[in-house]
């Protein structure tokens with residue numbers, strides 16, 4: 001915790017002053033351009049990897065960057081999507097998976113979930129993906145199986161987003177673009193999904 005409070009002091013002393021005008025503006029204005037749906041994993045930091053300033057990204061992070069389909073009942077993720085798209089009017093949504101995702105690994109291996117009932121219940125939103133993308137290739141290296149499921153999961157969560165009425169309506173008006181990314185922790189590289197080819201390709205750096 002000491003590291004966190006030290007960081008807070010450094011923020012107030014060093015990072016805040018050069019951005020004072022930005023924060024004064026943001027105190028009365030909230031118009032992010034992008035809704036970023038990422039994994040809760042501490043190694044995937046949306047603002048860092050996109051080099052975004054405060055006010056630019058509206059961020060939703062869940063285990064496995066999963067988006068429950070609509071309607072899911074009272075649901076903080078649906079509420080955030082509805083607010084970002086319907087009220088804030090973001091023009092882009094990024095769903096970002098990542099290498100070595102613990103949630104996707106749990107889906108592939110099934111290990112440890114018997115002790116984690118809430119995690120197991122949440123991961124049902126990705127269970128169909130794992131079954132489809134990893135059809136019994138049990139002899140393949142786990143990393144390769146996880147990599148395949150990570151990519152398939154991003155595509156599925158993009159489809160889930162489209163089930164949310166506010167997203168479907170914005171897409172109909174051509175006011176919204178959906179993007180599927182996979183971030184590689186070791187290299188910092190990002191692959192983007194091309195709906196035309198059905199494949200992921202490196203984003204130029």
Ligand SMILES: [Zn+2]
Pocket residue numbers: 039040041063064065098100101102103104
């Ligand atoms: Zn993850």
